Amino acid sequence: MIEASKLTEEFGCLVFNDRIMRERLPKDIYKAVKKTIEKGSHLELDVANCVAATMKEWAVENGATHFTHWFQPMTGLTAEKHDSFISPTDDGGVIMEFSGKELVKGEPDASSFPSGGLRATFEARGYTAWDPSSPAFIKDGSLYIPTAFCSYGGEALDKKTPLLRSMEALSTEAVKLLHHLGYKDVTRVSTTIGSEQEYFLIDKDYYKARKDLLFTGRTLLGAPATKGQEMEDHYFGVIKPKVSAYMHDLDEELWKLGIPAKTKHNEVAPSQHELAPVFETANIAVDHNQLTMEVMKKVADKHNFACLLHEKPFEGINGSGKHNNWSVCTDTGMNLLDPGKNPGENIPFLVFLMAVIAAVDEYAPILRLSVASAGNDHRLGGNEAPPAIISIFVGDELAEVLKGVEAGSAYQSTGKVQMTMGATVLPHFTKDNTDRNRTSPFAFTGNKFEFRMPGSAVSVANANIVLNTAVAEEVSKLYEKLKGYSGSELKEKVMEVLKETLLEHKRVLFNGNGYTDEWVEEAEKRGLPNLKSLPDAMPFWISDESIALFTKHGIFTKEEIQSRYEILLENYSKSIHIEALTMQEMVRKDLTEGIVAYEKDLVKEASQKKALLGDGAGSLEIGILKSLDEASVEIGKALAKLAEDTKTAEGKTEALDTAEFYQRTVLADMDELRKYADKAEALIPEKYLSYPTYGQMLFSLR
Structure with missing residues (x-):
């Protein structure tokens, strides 16, 4: 247990961080590493x-x-291959060695990871x-050494590589524009x-007794x-x-790893909770979130819990999301999304807001796709999650402020508003410049x-890429649009371009x-896409517009x-296929056994x-x-149809056609079967x- 007085000393004690490098590395080496980190120079x-x-x-x-x-x-998970530091010596002993080459490059087998046709099975070499x-x-x-992963031909086989590329692309374009606007001291934008992380905790023994949770991460059967x-x-x-004991241990494990876990609380659904960290650079934040999910499960196991990270583990109650709080900052300390005291006159803010x-708006379909999965498609559109229609x-x-931009007039700020709560003993404070909209x-x-x-x-990583x-x-x-203008002309042109962009x-x-039906109708009138599932969004990923965007940058x-x-x-398709097979097995082997056993006892009791007591009894x-x-x-009818349609799906060969069949037919079959199974x-x-039932799983923790 970390003593509160020693928390600042213990935080990041298992991390080779900047403080450790500054203490241990020679000054010239430390400067070279910092230059690589901050400027992206070669090491x-x-x-x-x-x-x-x-x-x-x-x-x-x-x-x-x-x-x-x-x-x-x-795979969406992390991967690792461990080598010891030992190196044999001539006298039969060993020494502990680790070279720069081993630090910089690794060679895992690339053929057994998803490549989408980039690699054949016999083309095994990959690099980290x-x-x-x-x-x-x-x-x-x-x-543990965080690394990128690519094939022998240099193709990215991971999520880190394109994330780093996207961060550099945004920095390059932002610095160029900021320099033109007069902010010459900015050299990098980050x-x-x-990432707020929601999760469920249930008793581990209950988890082990549910085939659906073990195989798919969500309950496929279950009366409320x-x-x-x-x-x-x-x-x-x-x-x-x-x-609380679990959360305490989780915080300590995360803090040792330098993960700034900040907030913890109960969420809306029973047995649901949330952890939120402090903001970090996108690349590190993504690494830390992957590590957080792993540590959450590991610590849960020690407390005889199962940590459920599926987006919709239980039907009829809230699912779990991962809210991605995103901002853009310069290396001079300027948050480009901070309105400041006079947002109507804050040109960098207005430009980046626009x-x-x-x-x-322009790339809503692929932004929707970046969060699409078999699990998340169950969650989006429910009352605990935003709809599939993307709006701001x-x-x-x-x-x-935006009305002022559109009208070509200056926005006059009303200043900070004092919040009073009617009792003089309560403190006065200034209200935020915006309320929260949980449906957005x-x-x-x-x-x-x-x-x-x-x-x-x-x-x-996907969403941020x-x-x-x-x-x-x-x-x-x-x-x-602005590069040909300077001085007073530039300021006028900025407002003109912002107005055009806004319109x-x-x-x-x-x-x-x-959440309203009226918004769905209004969004359709506005021409906003309503892509309810991953198959609906997939064609946009390989559209000419999408290809042009990603290849250009x-x-x-x-x-x-x-x-x-x-x-x-x-x-x-594989996710839904596994769910369909698991559901069939649970109905045939588990639920049916319970139905038959109970029916036998009912018949026996009624007969006796x-x-x-005569004909009216029982x-x-x-x-x-x-x-x-x-x-x-x-x-029986629904089970037979699900089995038949699952076999049909297995015979399909075209990727999008297969996914659409699983989404439109197999999932519908599963919903129909579940309706009667839960009854x-x-x-x-x-x-x-x-x-175990829903009541046992969701309300057993004390």
Whole structure:
């Protein structure tokens, strides 16, 4: 346990961070590494050798015996291959060695990871390359080195490489525009992220008893508990002692790894919780979020919990998201999305605000796709999550600022508004410049945008790759329109271009309730896409517009775009296929067993009552028996159709056609089967079921 007084000392104690490098590396080597991190310059081998030796020495002091290149393949998970530091000596002993070459480059087998056709099985060689901008860390006795992952031909096979490319693209375009606007001291622009992570905790023994949770991450059967979230008593409620102990240990493990876990609380659904970190540079934030999900599960196991990260593990209650708080900052300390005291006169803010608005409108289909998955498609559109229609909430003050831009008039700020609550003992404070709109997919929240669509299980790299690249493109367009102007003419032209851009893209602005049917109708009138599932969005990924965007900025080659198209569709279809097979097995082997056993006892009880008490006796048992029999008949029909359609899906060969069939037919079959299965389950006492019910799983923690 970390003592509170020693927290500042213990934070990041397992991380080879800037403080450790500054203390241990020679000054010239430290400066060279910092230059690489801050400026993106090439790292020489002699520098790498010195860093490797120092890193190994530090790691061994902290109990590490192995090292691993840690990377993020297209599985959406992380991958690692461990090698020890030992090297044999002539006298039969060993020495501990770690070279710059081993630090900088690794060679994992690339043929067994998803490549979408970029690699054949016999083309096995792949490379991992050290990412100096994300610090190495120690976990489970190994030194973990964050790396990018590419094929022998240099194609990106991971999520880190295109994320880094997108960060550089946005920085390049932003610096160019800022220089033209007079901010010559800016040399680099970085995107920062704070990824709020929602999750469920349930008893581990219950988790192990559910095939659907084990194989798919979500419950495929389950009648609702008699109590759900309707009392609104769990959100921000008192944290139960066992959960609090888990959160305490989780914080400590994350802090040791340099992950700035800041906020923890109960979420809306029973057994649902949230962890939120402090903002970090996008690349590090993505690495830390991947690591956070892993540590969450590991710590949960020690507390006899299962940590569920699926977007919709339980039907009928809220699912889990991963809100992506995104901002843009310069190396001079300027937050380009901070309105300041006079937002109507803050030119950098207005320019980058408009670039974001244009990017979200112009590239909404691929931004939607960046958060699409078999799991998240169940969550989006529910009352706990934003709709699949992408719109932007800017709040009242910015709405007035934008009205001024459109009208060509200066916005007059009313100044800060004091918040009073009617009791003199309570403090007065200034209100924020915008309220929160929890129904908006993309909401301005003071000095950043909160993209609320990503699902809890996915890497946030995808969303930020698209967002960074789309904004880079719109910044580039603004620069092209402004580059021929200077002085007073430039200021006039800026406002003219901002007005043109706003008029072209203001359809995406919406400050109202995104859950209403009226908004769906209004969005259709505005021409905003409503892409409800991954297959609906996939064609936009390989459109000419998408290919032009990513290839122009060097994020993906055309081949890399196509490979991700194949990987996403294959993963989607496989996920639903596994769910369909699991559901069939649970109904045949588990639910049916419970139905039959209970029916036998009902028949026996009704017969005995009738024999003792006459014809009118046993009506309760007979009524339940009839209801169960009716449900059983429908279960049989639905099960047969699901089995037939699953076999049909298995025979399909074209990727998009297969995914669409799973989405439109197999999922519909599963919904139909579940309707009757849950009806039957609701009639059966728990002792007849071989798996735990919703009531047991969601309300057992104390």
